[in-house]
Amino acid sequence: MLSADLSKYTDILPFAEKFPNRFIQVGMAEQNMMGIAGGLAKSGFLPIAVTYGVFATRRAYEQVAMALCTGSSPAIIVAFLPGITTPFKATHQAIDDLALMRGLPSMTVIDPADGTELTSALNAAADHRGPVYIRGIRGDVDQLFPPEDFDFELGKARVLTDGSDVAVISTGLGTNWALESIEILEQERIKTTLLHVPTLKPIDHVAIEAIARKFSRIYVVENHSVIGGLASAAASVISEVGISTKLIPFGIPDSWAPAGSVIYIRDQLGLSANAIAQKIKTQEAYS
Numbered sequence: 062m063l064s065a066d067l068s069k070y071t072d073i074l075p076f077a078e079k080f081p082n083r084f085i086q087v088g089m090a091e092q093n094m095m096g097i098a099g100g101l102a103k104s105g106f107l108p109i110a111v112t113y114g115v116f117a118t119r120r121a122y123e124q125v126a127m128a129l130c131t132g133s134s135p136a137i138i139v140a141f142l143p144g145i146t147t148p149f150k151a152t153h154q155a156i157d158d159l160a161l162m163r164g165l166p167s168m169t170v171i172d173p174a175d176g177t178e179l180t181s182a183l184n185a186a187a188d189h190r191g192p193v194y195i196r197g198i199r200g201d202v203d204q205l206f207p208p209e210d211f212d213f214e215l216g217k218a219r220v221l222t223d224g225s226d227v228a229v230i231s232t233g234l235g236t237n238w239a240l241e242s243i244e245i246l247e248q249e250r251i252k253t254t255l256l257h258v259p260t261l262k263p264i265d266h267v268a269i270e271a272i273a274r275k276f277s278r279i280y281v282v283e284n285h286s287v288i289g290g291l292a293s294a295a296a297s298v299i300s301e302v303g304i305s306t307k308l309i310p311f312g313i314p315d316s317w318a319p320a321g322s323v324i325y326i327r328d329q330l331g332l333s334a335n336a337i338a339q340k341i342k343t344q345e346a347y348s
Contacts, residue, residue, distance in 0.1 A: 099128025114155025160289020224252025
């Protein structure tokens, strides 16, 4: 495991203390860390490089591309502070990381919804013969999936709720936001199908196509820019099969989010549970 001076803030310090011979502290040098990870991967090891999402992508993008994605090196990048889960402004907002990582040849991209899924996804990534980018989540996150018998499969989506009125697809923390909104819609007897899509690449074409054939509109909720993330990936699937289903995205607009708590930022961007539910209700009423 490798860290770029953030072991305390990415929850891997206990690992470093217990397994000092399996831990490399490279300091504040993310580009170098990805180069080291590439060397380890090509030498028969399974490196896990852990840092913040903005540093793993914007700062070290070329090194990730050249050291890990040429030759499909088996390596895992775990990137914390996804989307708006930072109190800081643009310097720490990883709102474009999924788009960047999706564009790299051979890179697998995962956005888990809770700790259970993160753990299971990490195990699946360890068995995968190629580079994997996983968003890391920490702090106060609701547990959506029980750890008992939870099985994560790369490239597979999950239907979490099954309703006939509204369709929502989501990923990562956006799935938590979607579920909050669905609770509000349920109070008004609006039944919703929610498809959780943790793997953005390779995306579950079968599940996306199935929900697109069933509904004329799909609402997409994600903790990422509306450009290049889940909405874009789903739109590609739908256009490829020639379905006319409309996609309505809920995500970070084409601008930097304000600084503050997640609750505050969500409210400012119209991503609170009430805001999402109200927009869905209005859209459905006028359609």
